[in-house]
Amino acid sequence: MTREPATTTGAITRPTLADVAAKAGVSASTASLAFSGSGPVSDATKERVLAAASELGYGGPDPRARSLRQGRSGIVGVVLAERLRAAFLDPVNIQMLDGITEGIAPLGAGLLLLTDLGEEGGNAVGIESAPVDAVVLIGCSPRVGRSVEVLRRRGIPAVAIEGAVGEDIPEISIDNREATRRGAEYLRELGHADVAIVTLPFDPARTRGPLTPDVERGSTVDTASERLRGARDVFPEITGRVAATSSIEEGREAAKVLLADEAQRPTAIIAQSDLLAAGVVLAAEELGMSVPGDLSVLGFDGIRVDGLLHDLTTLVQPSVAKGHAAGEAVVSLLRGESPDSRCFTSTLHVGDTTAPPRSAAARS
Amino acid sequence: MTREPATTTGAITRPTLADVAAKAGVSASTASLAFSGSGPVSDATKERVLAAASELGYGGPDPRARSLRQGRSGIVGVVLAERLRAAFLDPVNIQMLDGITEGIAPLGAGLLLLTDLGEEGGNAVGIESAPVDAVVLIGCSPRVGRSVEVLRRRGIPAVAIEGAVGEDIPEISIDNREATRRGAEYLRELGHADVAIVTLPFDPARTRGPLTPDVERGSTVDTASERLRGARDVFPEITGRVAATSSIEEGREAAKVLLADEAQRPTAIIAQSDLLAAGVVLAAEELGMSVPGDLSVLGFDGIRVDGLLHDLTTLVQPSVAKGHAAGEAVVSLLRGESPDSRCFTSTLHVGDTTAPPRSAAARS
DNA sequence: CGGGCGGCTCGAATCGATTCGACCGTAGAA
DNA sequence: TTCTACGGTCGAATCGATTCGAGCCGCCCG
Numbered sequence: 173m174t175r176e177p178a179t180t181t182g183a184i185t186r187p188t189l190a191d192v193a194a195k196a197g198v199s200a201s202t203a204s205l206a207f208s209g210s211g212p213v214s215d216a217t218k219e220r221v222l223a224a225a226s227e228l229g230y231g232g233p234d235p236r237a238r239s240l241r242q243g244r245s246g247i248v249g250v251v252l253a254e255r256l257r258a259a260f261l262d263p264v265n266i267q268m269l270d271g272i273t274e275g276i277a278p279l280g281a282g283l284l285l286l287t288d289l290g291e292e293g294g295n296a297v298g299i300e301s302a303p304v305d306a307v308v309l310i311g312c313s314p315r316v317g318r319s320v321e322v323l324r325r326r327g328i329p330a331v332a333i334e335g336a337v338g339e340d341i342p343e344i345s346i347d348n349r350e351a352t353r354r355g356a357e358y359l360r361e362l363g364h365a366d367v368a369i370v371t372l373p374f375d376p377a378r379t380r381g382p383l384t385p386d387v388e389r390g391s392t393v394d395t396a397s398e399r400l401r402g403a404r405d406v407f408p409e410i411t412g413r414v415a416a417t418s419s420i421e422e423g424r425e426a427a428k429v430l431l432a433d434e435a436q437r438p439t440a441i442i443a444q445s446d447l448l449a450a451g452v453v454l455a456a457e458e459l460g461m462s463v464p465g466d467l468s469v470l471g472f473d474g475i476r477v478d479g480l481l482h483d484l485t486t487l488v489q490p491s492v493a494k495g496h497a498a499g500e501a502v503v504s505l506l507r508g509e510s511p512d513s514r515c516f517t518s519t520l521h522v523g524d525t526t527a528p529p530r531s532a533a534a535r536s
Numbered sequence: 537m538t539r540e541p542a543t544t545t546g547a548i549t550r551p552t553l554a555d556v557a558a559k560a561g562v563s564a565s566t567a568s569l570a571f572s573g574s575g576p577v578s579d580a581t582k583e584r585v586l587a588a589a590s591e592l593g594y595g596g597p598d599p600r601a602r603s604l605r606q607g608r609s610g611i612v613g614v615v616l617a618e619r620l621r622a623a624f625l626d627p628v629n630i631q632m633l634d635g636i637t638e639g640i641a642p643l644g645a646g647l648l649l650l651t652d653l654g655e656e657g658g659n660a661v662g663i664e665s666a667p668v669d670a671v672v673l674i675g676c677s678p679r680v681g682r683s684v685e686v687l688r689r690r691g692i693p694a695v696a697i698e699g700a701v702g703e704d705i706p707e708i709s710i711d712n713r714e715a716t717r718r719g720a721e722y723l724r725e726l727g728h729a730d731v732a733i734v735t736l737p738f739d740p741a742r743t744r745g746p747l748t749p750d751v752e753r754g755s756t757v758d759t760a761s762e763r764l765r766g767a768r769d770v771f772p773e774i775t776g777r778v779a780a781t782s783s784i785e786e787g788r789e790a791a792k793v794l795l796a797d798e799a800q801r802p803t804a805i806i807a808q809s810d811l812l813a814a815g816v817v818l819a820a821e822e823l824g825m826s827v828p829g830d831l832s833v834l835g836f837d838g839i840r841v842d843g844l845l846h847d848l849t850t851l852v853q854p855s856v857a858k859g860h861a862a863g864e865a866v867v868s869l870l871r872g873e874s875p876d877s878r879c880f881t882s883t884l885h886v887g888d889t890t891a892p893p894r895s896a897a898a899r900s
Numbered sequence: 901c902g903g904g905c906g907g908c909t910c911g912a913a914t915c916g917a918t919t920c921g922a923c924c925g926t927a928g929a930a
Numbered sequence: 931t932t933c934t935a936c937g938g939t940c941g942a943a944t945c946g947a948t949t950c951g952a953g954c955c956g957c958c959c960g
Contacts, residue, residue, distance in 0.1 A: 189947060198910085211909095233947060236603045237946035237948085239600045240598075240917090246661035286646055297599070302646055564941095600917090605917055
């Protein structure tokens with residue numbers, strides 16, 4: 173009298189809740205209740221259902237069906253601004269991820285990693301079609317606008333880390349402008365006047381090149397713009413190069429250009445991220461310059477850069493805390509509340525990559 | 537004649553494909569085809585559907601419904617052995633994640649981060665109920681057995697990195713025993729005879745403590761056992777401490793015990809991971825010992841440890857390549873093939889944490 | 901002894917899309 | 931001119947579970 177789990181065609185198909193219910197001699201609804209435990213089911217029945225399930229090798233309710241019915245998937249998406257590979261290379265991202273997992277812990281939700289390249293990038297599951305209950309948009313993403321539009325249409329609540337994208341989306345940010353200004357002021361106090369900058373990209377295409385007024389005007393990335401403004405607050409005439417992404421290699425390339433002409437070398441370079449700063453330091457040393465003797469370098473982030481022997485002077489931002497706050501905001505959103513945006517403060521860490529310029533040192 | 541997207545009760549509900557179809561004056565099936573683009577639909581019709589969709593603010597097919605019907609979700613799960621927070625702290629994990637994303641790129645699938653604590657850990661979505669098409673089990677996980685059982689019942693294909701778990705599950709591993717033996721031999725050649733070891737945990741409970749025959753016998757973790765065997769191949773009598781996890785702090789605690797008795801200090805310590813090794817180095821230095829002068833330390837992994845001034849002598853394993861291979865195996869599995877297990881080779885990197893013991897140095 | 905109240909179970913509708921087979925009209929071929 | 935083939939569209943079944951309201955039965959209380 174033992175019923176076969178699957179149809180007579182073979183054991184290709186997995187048993188369903190209906191099979192289990194049949195075997196246990198109850199209705200599908202009761203079986204469901206027995207599993208979710210959320211309804212009144214007698215212990216005897218529950219046991220019978222569970223027994224039938226284990227006999228049939230039933231692996232529990234199908235999450236796809238369940239989430240369709242319930243309208244929730246128990247998954248929170250994290251949208252990174254770049255290819256996942258690149259994102260893993262920057263410790264800041266890892267730290268924020270870390271903070272996010274901590275922040276959404278009360279949800280017990282899974283974390284789905286996505287990129288804003290979405291399905292264009294050949295991905296089957298992008299932000300356009302991921303079974304997520306909410307998302308966290310991470311980082312200086314130039315194309316964040318498109319992502320937000322998609323999310324809004326899909327009715328998925330979102331939180332943004334760095335990048336104001338709409339009144340209805342809470343934003344977790346830091347004092348980009350103030351912080352950079354503090355760093356720049358520190359450079360000025362050391363006596364630097366001839367300062368250049370290496371920035372993060374300003375547009376969705378992540379165009380690399382010289383920092384021109386055109387580029388600045390076309391900016392869609394707050395992080396880059398704000399940090400640039402902070403620098404301008406102290407060095408109004410500052411100019412430099414735009415990197416395509418936050419990486420050591422990009423910093424190196426940018427610095428090579430900035431330092432190419434020996435006659436016109438700046439005495440200090442402000443980099444908009446620690447990875448870029450590390451690249452600048454490397455480039456300078458490759459050119460035979462000493463850091464901080466011939467060139468001071470200021471970074472941003474406060475991460476430890478692999479393989480860099482220096483202790484970067486940098487603006488330390490609380491990455492983990494940012495992630496944590498974003499996670500909490502997600503929890504709050506899913507509760508139906510409207511969490512406020514938050515802005516964290518960065519602090520200047522003085523390392524060994526900054527010093528008075530030679531001229532000033534000579535003068536004193 | 538404009539139809540409202542939602543019901544008359546308000547705009548609370550999002551429009552569905554049916555709404556769009558109705559508005560465009562076609563059937564739901566046709567609308568579906570227009571979106572997926574997989575069937576023959578006239579351009580005119582398709583355009584009409586798309587127009588209706590955008591007018592209604594339709595955000596595309598619901599991924600939950602789609603995946604229920606299709607039986608696929610486009611998501612690959614990654615099961616970490618510990619709390620996500622802990623996993624992010626070990627660069628080896630990050631590197632493997634990195635490799636995996638690269639390996640599954642042809643799938644265009646999303647990456648869902650899970651832990652093997654599953655729903656016990658208070659998680660709503662654990663390995664028992666995650667909408668994944670396949671999973672990669674990462675790392676020395678003692679409770680991998682349970683996870684595998686769950687997956688098998690659910691009929692979800694899996695690939696394991698480190699940890700043989702069943703014939704039907706391809707495994708990506710490294711030459712743990714051989715590699716450790718090579719490292720141990722190197723220590724012996726330097727003249728070390730009194731060597732201790734700090735191992736990874738041997739059981740699901742991650743019990744910390746002395747390395748006893750009991751613990752070894754009860755081992756359910758191949759990585760720890762194999763590496764221990766490799767050490768025994770050279771130092772049959774070796775003993776030491778079992779750490780609860782791979783972290784600097786655990787290494788430090790273990791080393792404190794091993795080095796407590798000044799009269800019986802080993803001249804070298806083999807650590808089963810670089811993080812543990814880093815902890816050992818720190819502990820030694822805190823005790824006023826010099827590394828490698830008073831104590832040689834051998835690690836495993838080949839990562840760069842934040843904040844450690846030494847260049848660890850270690851066995852460098854190809855983490856990214858492992859992840860990549862695992863990703864490729866997943867792709868292969870989903871194609872219905874049966875990928876083979878793979879075993880990578882580690883290489884000994886001689887850094888500055890190993891040297892001949894004082895006694896040998898004195899003798900020579 | 902009868903009405904009422906709970907506790908347990910069941911049926912049926914529903915979530916939102918995909919897909920298979922049928923159907924229809926037209927164009928090209930015989 | 932008639933038959934075939936095919937592009938295009940539609941209906942209806944299906945994926946697998948959850949959930950709401952209704953029904954049944956036994957027990958308690960009046």
